[in-house]
Amino acid sequence: MTYEAVIGLEIHVELNTPTKLFCDCPNDPGNAPNTHICPTCLWLPGALPRLSRTVVEKAVTACLALNCTIQNRSAFDQKVYYYPDLPKGYQLSQHHHPLARNGSLDVDTGNSVPRHLRIHHIHLEEDVAKLIHDTEGCTPVSLVDFNRAGVPLIEVVTEPDIRTPDEAMAFLKLLRTRIRYTGASECSLEKGSMRVDANISIRPQGSTAFNTKVEVKNMNSIQHVGDAVAHEIQRQTACMEKGDPIVLHTRLWDPDKQVTTPMREKFAGPCVPDPSVPPIQVDDAWLAQKKAALPEMPDRRRERFVTDYGLARDEAGAISRERDLAEFFETIAKRYTHPRKAANWIISQLVPALRDQDRVVSQVFLTPERFMALLTLVDTEEINAAAAKAVLVQMLSTDQPPETIVDTHGFRQVSDTGALEKIVETVLTGHPSDVEDYRAGNPKVMGFLMGRAMKAARGKANPKLMKEILTRKLSQ
Amino acid sequence: MDSSVFSFTPLPADFDAADALRIAVQPGMSCRGWPAGAGTTALENFTALEDAFVIQQLKQTGMVIAGATRMSELGLGLTRDTGALAVTDGRADAALIIDYLGEARAAGAKARIFGFKPSWGSVSRQGLTGLVPSMECWGITGRRILDIQQVMTAICAPDDHDFSMHPGPLPDFTESHQFQDRAPVIGVADGYDASLTPEEIRAWKSGLAALETAGCRITRISLPDAALFSLAHHIIASVEASSSAGRYDGVRYGHRTSASDNWNEMYLKTRGESFGTLIKSFLFQGAYFQFQQYATFEQACRLRGLLMDQTLATLSELDGLAGLTITDKADPVAAQTIDHTYQAFGFTLPASLTGLPAVQIPGLACHGSKDFGLHITGKPFKDPDLLALARFLENMGNTGGTP
Known part of the structure; x- marks a missing residue:
């Protein structure tokens, strides 16, 4: 039965x-x-x-x-x-x-x-x-x-x-x-x-x-x-x-x-x-007063985030689960040109960082304005994504804008072509067999060499530029 | 210093209070630092941590708390109570007696002095070690109505610690309430004397005659379900007591049993050893209705509402509803069983059930050497009018008090 x-x-x-x-x-x-x-x-x-x-x-x-x-x-x-x-x-x-x-x-x-x-x-x-x-x-x-x-x-x-x-x-x-x-x-x-x-x-x-x-x-x-x-x-x-x-x-x-x-x-x-x-x-x-003062509930907010800011349903669900996080996001989304990018950064970077510290967004120094400034630094290629993640972690416990953290800790991205070319040449010289492997038709080696080059640049290199130089040098 | 009247007093026997009123209290009324065992082994080592609101008010108006009397267990009934004795012995001008069934009024009748119960909700219950929350209140006995009025003037005030107080304006005892311009109208229930003994009937007639001599107009009224007051009171009060008395577990500040296998045993044995026969009987009866006959308890609550409505409708045309205070059938001071207790307080308990103010007046309902006391129930929160009526009768006739 x-x-x-x-x-x-x-x-x-x-x-x-x-x-x-x-x-x-x-x-x-x-x-x-x-x-x-x-x-x-x-x-x-x-x-x-x-x-x-x-x-x-x-x-x-x-x-x-x-x-x-x-x-x-x-x-x-x-x-x-x-x-x-x-x-x-x-x-x-x-x-x-x-x-x-x-x-x-x-x-x-x-x-x-x-x-x-x-x-x-x-x-x-x-x-x-x-x-x-x-x-x-x-x-x-x-x-x-x-x-x-x-x-x-x-x-x-x-x-x-x-x-x-x-x-x-x-x-x-x-x-x-x-x-x-x-x-x-x-x-x-x-x-x-x-x-x-x-x-x-x-x-x-x-x-x-x-x-x-x-x-x-x-x-x-x-x-x-x-x-x-x-x-x-x-x-x-x-x-x-x-x-x-x-x-x-x-x-x-x-x-x-x-x-x-x-x-x-x-x-x-x-x-x-x-x-x-x-x-x-x-x-x-x-009672009417209390009903009027009731905040928008998460399920309704999730649907609105899909409609208003173009988030995927699961993204909207993750963002709207906690009220302060949803409000944090919406403050940014109303002023920042790429709301979905902000949502992705919140879900993939901010939420895990907060969880590691057992805190919620209202308990840290990070404000929507500072978070938006951080994303703008990435957009304008002032810093790269890896540096932005490190800056974000510091912004949770430091009462400073991202620009100050970037300058204080030298996170600013290197876009000097001459400097990057030297780094690439050093990496290629140090890995001749990998270079030969790539030139023999194994494209996967590119990722390895790129990683080496970024490491040599201490993570500060403009990755787009670095990849262009690496590709060019390998094809020579 | 202890005495036959007081179980505790900080004052010497020859203490001169000058013009201040001396108030006796029961050890179930919180006076900071005083033993507050409420006459029960369950609380025998409890010392009050703070003054009850009422005690604070009395002290603020310059009255002297003369001592704690002896009292029956948790104030139910009057066995062992020495509140009225404190007044008649001259150790106090007024005594506060917790009132569930009419204890303060019956004590007054037995001692041939005045007794008063205020409207439920007009005086804060904070600091009162009670047993029946929906009925308990601070009763007062005194030689003179004026003293009772002074006590009420002091204690009838809003208290943020008691949310069950009347939400509207409280009775104002500072206003003048007199019956000089018209005759008070006193109601008498049809068939009231049917259950009285011949001696009680003669005393009752004597009381009515005294009222008429004083200028009162007597009018017959109908209270068809009056016989049910006692039943409703008994069921509701015992259930409330059974539930509320859990607070007096004995374990924390009273008697704790010496031997037990585990804590459940310890609680059970402690409670069994802590309460006397009368309280145990009352709690068992309440537990029976609570656990076995809950529907009957609910019916009793509905009946209470009905009786309240009938009484209020009757009182709307009256200044008071009269009866005797005590009966010959059972002595409120000697009642050792619940049945006897309910018989002894049969005339006073309707006011407790309905929460109405009521006053016991000595010297009017007498026959031979016996004074059964004249009992008048007033309108809700018209306590000053009721005391004014009592004072009017005090001044007009021989009430035994000191005008």
């Missing part, structure tokens, strides 16, 4: 607001343990939650980016569960009345028609404390760090529309891109600002039934989500074929062993409305 998977995702996204959800403590869980705490996020007796307006605004923006309908009224509940990472015994979460409902993303999975994957709802909730398991001498101890307690999260709950690991990964990538565009979160699974749980069940192909699902947690990258979902589909399929029942439970993904293993359940009960946090009322005028 052929089975198909039914997959739903629950995605926690940590909002990057300056403060926590219900108090003024800095939203910076990575600091020294228990330094960003107060009576409210420690939930001391008598402390009351104070809802942050900034959190609501960022959450609404993220929900709009996921095409959700913002609810006029949403409210917090006490989600009761007992575990030491939540010593107050309940988490404030919007169980009954979430902030937003009925969203969707049209996900490109390589087919001609994108997959329309629905979002059931998005709710706000506070993060819990972090447990640290350690030893004091030989005694195992568990410590609690409250820096993370009260950090604002949105939880995106999808409909069970996803059918394959690839769809799950494509959905997460698009969701991450769109939320990043709003500036509400970095959405990094690796750094913990995005966490994904997957609910997976299988059924015979063609069936519309929803069978018992298994929840998988602890996936620290989008690739892990794909791997874990694929493994769980295999595991459940094997169970079905053996006639073993699928039992409702939660499993942990082990990325080293590439398997899921059962985990201990936390006790959880129904949610009770919380009277201390007043309901969130969203009026139409305020």
Whole structure:
């Protein structure tokens, strides 16, 4: 029998607001343990939650980016569960009345028609404390760090529309891109600002039934989500074929062993409305403002880059994936005569250089104006491409225009014919057998000799001129 | 210094407060540096880190926090509570008593002094160690309505720390609220006396007669579902308590069990050892509705809305809704079970459920040596009018207080 998977995702996204959800403590869980705490996020007796307006605004923006309908009224509940990472015994979460409902993303999975994957709802909730398991001498101890307690999260709950690991990964990538565009979160699974749980069940192909699902947690990258979902589909399929029942439970993904293993359940009960946090009322005028302020989303921007600047679709997709990079490109494209050349330089040179430094374009000294100046130096043959790449790397960490870097480091291109002829003659004299080989009809030798000549010129030679001289000398 | 009245006080017994009002508080109300165990083992080592907003306001207006009284566990009911005793013993001019069911008003009735519960949302709950968030508030007992008015003038103010406060203008106690130009209109529910004992009926009639003698106009009103107040209160309050009391885990600042195999065991044992029988019963009942009968909890919430609507509609034509404060059937000071507690507070809990202001007036609803207290519920956020009415009755009749 052929089975198909039914997959739903629950995605926690940590909002990057300056403060926590219900108090003024800095939203910076990575600091020294228990330094960003107060009576409210420690939930001391008598402390009351104070809802942050900034959190609501960022959450609404993220929900709009996921095409959700913002609810006029949403409210917090006490989600009761007992575990030491939540010593107050309940988490404030919007169980009954979430902030937003009925969203969707049209996900490109390589087919001609994108997959329309629905979002059931998005709710706000506070993060819990972090447990640290350690030893004091030989005694195992568990410590609690409250820096993370009260950090604002949105939880995106999808409909069970996803059918394959690839769809799950494509959905997460698009969701991450769109939320990043709003500036509400970095959405990094690796750094913990995005966490994904997957609910997976299988059924015979063609069936519309929803069978018992298994929840998988602890996936620290989008690739892990794909791997874990694929493994769980295999595991459940094997169970079905053996006639073993699928039992409702939660499993942990082990990325080293590439398997899921059962985990201990936390006790959880129904949610009770919380009277201390007043309901969130969203009026139409305020919502209209937020919608108007929403940035152009990456998929629309990609199409526009194709139309407006003549980029290929994959080029436009690569450029528009991150908002600051797309804006960087467009500032250049509006003023530079060869936008596609700029796009190629960004994709092939700038993006890898940024990745090497683990930074984004807004975090470096490089400005669109300076990048444009660098490209102009190449266009006017002031420097060659190899030198431009070296200058670009320096421009990321140096607050100087490219001309200054070029002059300071002697990157300017050599176009002096006499000097280049001497270099070529030296190279040809030093490689007589290769010269003979070329003249005997092996054109591939040209590349080798050209490389030698450029190296002898320390990469500064005008390559076009160098090749002309080399060709001429070899044919003599 | 401890005493039978105070569990903690920084003041000597002969402390002279001069003209300042002396306020007794409960150890569930945060006073910086004071023990704040709220009468429960779960919090027995907790010391308040900061003053509650209310305490700050009282201090700012020159009042003296005289000491922390003894209190029932987490303030539910009145067993062990010495708030009213602090007033009648002359150790304080007013005592603050957390009010879920009518504790401050019932304490007033038992001690034959005044008791008051403000509108929910008119006084910040910051710093109050509560159990039932949608009902809990700072109740006040005092010998004189004037003292209660002064306390309310100090504490009824906006507080950025409590987002659940009334978003509109708060009651203004500095304005003049008097009943000299017209007769107050007091409503009495049809069939109210049907459940009263003969002795209570006589006291009730005596109270009504006193109201009429004072110039009030008594009018009959209909509250068809009044019998359901207690049921709705019981279900909602116990569920809220069951959920909210998770905060008082004991592990962090109260009693922590001495032996356990793992942390889950440790939490379970600690909670089991930390709470007394009454609170445990209440939490179990709430947990039952929360986990087994959630639909019933939702029905109770809808019922609360219905009762609120009925009460507000009734009050629109009235200055107050009258009844007795306490009953002979169960003693609020001695109630040891949830059933007895609900019986003992049956007359006061409707105001807690609906969040309305209510006042207990001594000396009017009496029979023989017994004073059942006259209980008047006011309109939402018309707390100054209600206290003005109480003061009017205080001045017109023998209420036992000091005019």
